[in-house]
Amino acid sequence: xxxxxxxxxxxxxxxxxxxxxxxxxxxxxxxxxxxxxxxxxxxxxxxxxxxxxxxxxxxxxxxxxxxxxxxxxxxxxxxxxxxxxxxxxxxxxxxxxxxxxxxxxxxxxxxxxxxxxxxxxxxxxxxxxxxxxxxxxxxxx
Amino acid sequence: xxxxxxxxxxxxxxxxxxxxxxxxxxxxxxxxxxxxxxxxxxxxxxxxxxxxxxxxxxxxxxxxxxxxxxxxxxxxxxxxxxxxxxxxxxxxxxxxxxxxxxxxxxxxxxxxxxxxxxxxxxxxxxxxxxxxxxxxxxxxxxxxxxxxxxxxxxxxxxxxxxxxxxxxxxxxxxxxxxxxxxx
Numbered sequence: 012x013x014x015x016x017x018x019x020x021x022x023x024x025x026x027x028x029x030x031x032x033x034x035x036x037x038x039x040x041x042x043x044x045x046x047x048x049x050x051x052x053x054x055x056x057x058x059x060x061x062x063x064x065x066x067x068x069x070x071x072x073x074x075x076x077x078x079x080x081x082x083x084x085x086x087x088x089x090x091x092x093x094x095x096x097x098x099x100x101x102x103x104x105x106x107x108x109x110x111x112x113x114x115x116x117x118x119x120x121x122x123x124x125x126x127x128x129x130x131x132x133x134x135x136x137x138x139x140x141x142x143x144x145x146x147x148x149x150x151x152x
Numbered sequence: 153x154x155x156x157x158x159x160x161x162x163x164x165x166x167x168x169x170x171x172x173x174x175x176x177x178x179x180x181x182x183x184x185x186x187x188x189x190x191x192x193x194x195x196x197x198x199x200x201x202x203x204x205x206x207x208x209x210x211x212x213x214x215x216x217x218x219x220x221x222x223x224x225x226x227x228x229x230x231x232x233x234x235x236x237x238x239x240x241x242x243x244x245x246x247x248x249x250x251x252x253x254x255x256x257x258x259x260x261x262x263x264x265x266x267x268x269x270x271x272x273x274x275x276x277x278x279x280x281x282x283x284x285x286x287x288x289x290x291x292x293x294x295x296x297x298x299x300x301x302x303x304x305x306x307x308x309x310x311x312x313x314x315x316x317x318x319x320x321x322x323x324x325x326x327x328x329x330x331x332x333x334x335x
Contacts, residue, residue: 042225071242075218091179091198092328110178112199137218138242140201141178144216
């Protein structure tokens, strides 16, 4: 009888420890690492923009939260109030395109890119305002 | 003579057009903050898009819900999936007016207090709000700031009893924009 109680106790403690560990892990779960995650879609920036401007709902269903790799020409480069760089890839005009907020780890690389240059950028799609927005972006080349 | 008058009218019209001044910011900063003894919650969105018409006082804001960044990814997940339902309602917006626009001159450098009124749409629910803010004009650029409170329940956002202690009744929302003349 004592033996049985001991087993039950051990199992109980094990369950609690595993539960706690899982809880702590979940609570501190790291953000998605874009650099290491594989792109769900690869396309020219203009194609992504066109799909959103043709049918926003369909594009939302297809692309929201997905990792997307886009290629395009830099139309604008700006800094936000945190010092992060946002590169806008033109598609189809300078007025609208794909806006990519660059992950701080890639700020130095982003500083080197100039307007008119072609870049390949990977980021998470959050939707469309005036531009299609990608966040946590890394510069591939 | 006729042609002179005509060109004069034409000139009036075109300069009139160029006076309709629209300012834009596509990387504005909106954040919210909730404080309770149990937990502080804070999230930032630096892809806020806004257009300000300095002539009519018309003011538009749009944010993507999924662009809000939290310190903890679990909070971000809950915010999107459980509370804001961002797959269903990917955007929040404000469309309104600076109601005292006639009494301020935004072509001159200076800091101006503004009263703003309009429709705030969050989670698919639209409500009228009014708030105060400041516009600081400096060499053709305009920095806009405002602070207001949002009560999640007003917008049909349900917070389960189990985690109610973690959320303040009101969220403090702060807006900071840096407008440039729209090309």
